[in-house]
Amino acid sequence: MEGSNQAREIAIQTLRQFSFLVFEISADEIITGVWSKDSAEDASYQHRYLNTPLADIANDKIVDISRQYLRHALETGESKVIEYHTVFNDTPSRLLIRVMPASYDLKRVLSVIEVIKDEEKTDIIEDKWRIALDATGDGMWDFNTLTGKIFFSQKWHEIFGYSETDITEMDQWNKLIHPDDLPAAKKQFDLYLQGLEPVYTAEMRYLCKDGSYKWILSRGVIAAYTDDGKPYRFIGTHKDINIRKLQEKLVEESEKKYKILFSYSEAMICTHDLEGKLTTVNPFINKALGYTPEDLLGKSLADIMPAGVRHKFYDEYLPAIKTKGTAEGIMHILTKTQEPKTLLYKNYLFSDTENQPYIIGFAQDITERIAAEEELKKSVDTFSSAFNHSGVGMALVSPDGKWLQVNDALCDITGYSKNELMDLTFQEITHPDDLEADLDMVNRILNREMDKYTLEKRYIAKDGKVVWISLTVSLVWNKNNTPRFFISQMVDITSRKTLTNELFKKNSELEAAQQSLINKIGQLEELSYIIAHNLRGPVNNINMLTEILKVKNGGNSTDENALLSSGAFTLDEVVNLISDAGSSLNASLESLLNIAQIRINKDIPLDDCDFVWVLEHVIAQLKGDIVEKNVTILKDIEIAEVKYPRPYLESILYNLISNAIKYRDPEKQPVITVTTGMDKGRVFLSVKDNGLGIDLDRYGNRIFKLNQVFHNHHDSKGIGLYMIKTQIEALGGQIDIRSKEHEGTEFIVTF
Numbered sequence: 206m207e208g209s210n211q212a213r214e215i216a217i218q219t220l221r222q223f224s225f226l227v228f229e230i231s232a233d234e235i236i237t238g239v240w241s242k243d244s245a246e247d248a249s250y251q252h253r254y255l256n257t258p259l260a261d262i263a264n265d266k267i268v269d270i271s272r273q274y275l276r277h278a279l280e281t282g283e284s285k286v287i288e289y290h291t292v293f294n295d296t297p298s299r300l301l302i303r304v305m306p307a308s309y310d311l312k313r314v315l316s317v318i319e320v321i322k323d324e325e326k327t328d329i330i331e332d333k334w335r336i337a338l339d340a341t342g343d344g345m346w347d348f349n350t351l352t353g354k355i356f357f358s359q360k361w362h363e364i365f366g367y368s369e370t371d372i373t374e375m376d377q378w379n380k381l382i383h384p385d386d387l388p389a390a391k392k393q394f395d396l397y398l399q400g401l402e403p404v405y406t407a408e409m410r411y412l413c414k415d416g417s418y419k420w421i422l423s424r425g426v427i428a429a430y431t432d433d434g435k436p437y438r439f440i441g442t443h444k445d446i447n448i449r450k451l452q453e454k455l456v457e458e459s460e461k462k463y464k465i466l467f468s469y470s471e472a473m474i475c476t477h478d479l480e481g482k483l484t485t486v487n488p489f490i491n492k493a494l495g496y497t498p499e500d501l502l503g504k505s506l507a508d509i510m511p512a513g514v515r516h517k518f519y520d521e522y523l524p525a526i527k528t529k530g531t532a533e534g535i536m537h538i539l540t541k542t543q544e545p546k547t548l549l550y551k552n553y554l555f556s557d558t559e560n561q562p563y564i565i566g567f568a569q570d571i572t573e574r575i576a577a578e579e580e581l582k583k584s585v586d587t588f589s590s591a592f593n594h595s596g597v598g599m600a601l602v603s604p605d606g607k608w609l610q611v612n613d614a615l616c617d618i619t620g621y622s623k624n625e626l627m628d629l630t631f632q633e634i635t636h637p638d639d640l641e642a643d644l645d646m647v648n649r650i651l652n653r654e655m656d657k658y659t660l661e662k663r664y665i666a667k668d669g670k671v672v673w674i675s676l677t678v679s680l681v682w683n684k685n686n687t688p689r690f691f692i693s694q695m696v697d698i699t700s701r702k703t704l705t706n707e708l709f710k711k712n713s714e715l716e717a718a719q720q721s722l723i724n725k726i727g728q729l730e731e732l733s734y735i736i737a738h739n740l741r742g743p744v745n746n747i748n749m750l751t752e753i754l755k756v757k758n759g760g761n762s763t764d765e766n767a768l769l770s771s772g773a774f775t776l777d778e779v780v781n782l783i784s785d786a787g788s789s790l791n792a793s794l795e796s797l798l799n800i801a802q803i804r805i806n807k808d809i810p811l812d813d814c815d816f817v818w819v820l821e822h823v824i825a826q827l828k829g830d831i832v833e834k835n836v837t838i839l840k841d842i843e844i845a846e847v848k849y850p851r852p853y854l855e856s857i858l859y860n861l862i863s864n865a866i867k868y869r870d871p872e873k874q875p876v877i878t879v880t881t882g883m884d885k886g887r888v889f890l891s892v893k894d895n896g897l898g899i900d901l902d903r904y905g906n907r908i909f910k911l912n913q914v915f916h917n918h919h920d921s922k923g924i925g926l927y928m929i930k931t932q933i934e935a936l937g938g939q940i941d942i943r944s945k946e947h948e949g950t951e952f953i954v955t956f
Contacts, residue, residue: 213309215345215358215440218428220317226250228316229307232258232279234272237313267302274304275314282306344443346425351437364421364445366414368685382420382567383410391421397425403637404439408450420450429540430868452553473548474567481505481523484563493570495541526564530554536568598674598695604651604688606630618674618697620667631693636663636671643676650680650690673702750783812851816842816881816890818852823858830866834875838862841880847888847956853932858892860925861952865894870947884955893951897908899944908942 220227221240224246228239236257239250252263259275262268267287274285284305291300307313345358353374362369372378382390385764386409397405405425410418425441454466467487473494474487482500491497496509507518526532533551552566592599598615598668600608608626610785616623619634635643646658657679662673672693681689707851752764757776774782817840824831824838831838847854862877869875873895880891899908909930932938933954944950 206895213307215347216309216315219426219440220315223322224317226318228254228318230259230314230316232312232314234275236262237955270315271302275316278304278306278314279312316668344445346423346441346443347428348425348439349437350375350439351431352656361443364443365411365419372413381412383412386410396830403530405439405527407884408446411443420447422446437652448551452555473570475501475506476565476570477506477565479523479527479564481507481518483872494538494546496864500541511537511539511545519924526552526554535571545572547575548571562838583907598693598697599696600626600631600693602631602691602693605902609690615695618666618672618695619664620670620672634664634666636665639663647691648677650691651869656680661702671699672697673699746789747783750779754779754783779923810850811848814847814849814851814854816845816847820858820879822854823862827863827866830863834866834869836875836877838868839876839880842895843880843882843887845881846888847881849936849956856932857890860929861892863894864925865892865950868950869894869896870949888956889954890954891951893949898946898948898950899942900940900943900946909940 216238217227217229217238219244221244227238227240228236231237236254236259239247239254241250242245248285259268259272262611267289270287272285274442275286277283284303284579287302287304289300290299299317301321303315303317303319305315305317307315311589344361344364346361347356349355353376355373355375355378357367357369357372365824372381379387388408390407390409393402393407394405396402405423407423409421409423413419422444423441424444427436427438429436429438431437467485467502470487470489473490475483475490476485477483482503482505485495485496486501494509501509505518510518522532522536530758531553533550534546534548538546538548547570548568550566550568550572552564554562554564554597558564592610593616594610598618599612600615601610603609607630611623611626613623614625619626621629621634632640632644637819642660646655646660649655650658659675660678661673661675664674666672668875669713675698677694679692681692683689690925749764752762754776755773757763757774757779818843820840830836862879865877866875876895878893880892880893882889882891901908909926930940933956936956938954938956941953943953
């Protein structure tokens with residue numbers, strides 16, 4: 206795009222040097238640009254004509270003819286001139302309107318208006334127009350003396366074989382001009398700067414990238430001046446005149462030099478008369494086709510052509526070269542062994558010193574190239590067949606993600622038609638969670654860090670369903686090392702992914718069940734230990750009291766402790782102690798039974814629990830302690846309800862709030878904050894206080910164990926936290942603690 210814009214600028218800048226006005230007109234006859242010889246007047250003309258239909262300028266014959274010539278230029282690529290006489294600035298003048306195609310845009314035409322004074326010489330006019338017309342074509346250059354930079358058009362690079370970055374400065378250009386031609390080129394440039402020549406013109410040889418020299422015709426004009434009137438920008442054209450110079454050389458050089466060229470050329474060279482009879486052939490023809498000069502001289506060139514194409518030689522080739530003076534194209538020839546060959550030729554009509562016409566021909570054997578092109582075509586056809594009929598999705602994708610070509614299998618995978626996909630990019634149908642990884646791979650290929658990549662990703666199909674694919678991508682590069690397009694292959698793996706996910710889910714469930722079983726075994730072992738530990742004391746106490754009772758009743762006992770202690774108690778005291786021990790044993794059994802019931806029961810009914818209602822219910826139960834201890838309870842209820850067994854929720858809140866009251870800091874006003882909310886999609890409950898706190902570094906791994914007490918308190922048994930942890934985990938939840946000594950404690954229950 207940048208080269209096209211610069212080519213447009215050069216063409217316009219050149220044309221306005223010699224013209225009164227330059228119009229740029231689109232194919233639908235709309236004026237898309239207008240420039241004056243005096244750039245200060247551009248704004249006025251643009252205001253008047255820009256975006257105006259050509260037919261609206263004037264309703265006269267000149268406009269009608271211009272419209273006809275515009276269509277002719279678009280259809281044929283040829284220019285036409287309209288001329289009429291008028292009076293301009295009180296001076297009789299001729300007005301020339303040249304309608305020509307704009308080479309930088311095949312859908313636009315340039316209409317150039319030039320005022321020619323009657324006394325201006327025709328040869329000067331034509332010389333100016335030659336450079337102007339050349340500037341609208343290829344092979345352009347643009348040199349800035351202030352920066353030392355020089356720009357060349359794409360065609361220029363094709364002529365000499367250099368890339369856009371090989372030559373960017375004038376010094377580089379000068380070094381590649383043939384040393385024998387440089388003085389003359391500089392002399393012509395000086396003559397132009399002195400005003401002695403209307404246009405800078407010089408013929409010179411230029412060193413091509415392949416090491417050969419090529420003749421060019423260089424023309425140029427001054428395009429801009431500095432504020433102090435010094436020229437600083439030059440624009441012009443380089444025209445390939447190598448063939449013409451070779452022709453001139455053939456005529457001008459001595460017979461010896463001609464014979465050297467003729468004899469040692471690695472191209473087939475021959476001459477023939479206007480009837481096609483060969484008059485000379487160079488030695489390379491023998492090497493290429495096997496014929497000796499004696500085999501060919503005096504024979505028609507058509508005699509060594511296949512019979513089926515000989516008529517084209519007489520009906521098409523000879524009439525064309527006689528009329529146009531040149532002919533080029535493909536010619537089919539048979540070797541001496543009757544092997545068919547395909548030649549690429551370019552022939553010219555000349556006259557000898559006696560003004561007798563003859564044709565000189567140059568040809569190269571392109572048989573192998575044609576065969577390679579046919580093989581390439583077969584490869585392309587094979588790829589096209591594989592692409593269109595493949596059972597997996599395939600696509601060609603532009604470097605920016607646009608679908609260039611898609612097959613039916615990809616349409617089946619995504620649910621889109623080909624036309625619908627071509628209006629989208631792959632980014633638009635890629636699942637958002639997979640796009641970043643995909644684009645990272647694309648960038649790595651563009652940076653040549655890898656040749657291809659494969660990944661599993663998701664598409665969003667037309668019906669909104671998620672489709673899993675295995676994607677393999679490679680990149681095709683242009684000859685100039687720019688990315689051309691990606692080749693993408695997609696295999697639908699949705700079914701495989703579904704089965705894999707289901708298997709993963711089942712494995713996870715199995716692992717969870719295994720872990721749950723391990724936890725249950727551990728819990729049962731812990732429960733067995735707790736039962737043995739908690740019942741041993743009460744049972745031993747009852748046994749001893751029973752022995753004392755036997756002694757009191759006059760019986761015998763083998764327990765020495767009972768014998769020694771029997772005198773310390775009355776009979777009623779012993780009976781009361783046995784009763785107390787029985788009550789303690791019953792309380793321990795009740796607690797252990799509740800714990801076992803929580804761990805075993807899996808079918809606990811769930812209730813729609815209102816946090817506020819349950820909290821108020823618990824506060825009512827603890828009202829006496831709350832009033833007595835002057836406790837403030839704050840509520841921050843963001844989530845109002847949770848589906849949970851109401852007795853469990855009441856037990857959790859009761860234990861946590863009663864503990865917060867029990868372990869308050871006597872130096873502070875007790876404040877308890879109850880909060881509910883949502884974190885990562887799960888409801889949580891927080892009970893936070895400003896009490897004594899717990900040293901987690903010391904007791905952290907024992908917080909939720911049974912019979913653990915961390916503060917001296919007359920009714921602390923170390924059962925409450927163990928109980929609520931058991932309740933919470935039985936329903937798949939968890940409880941966490943945050944605490945600092947003398948600052949307070951927070952319990953967070955995640956349901």
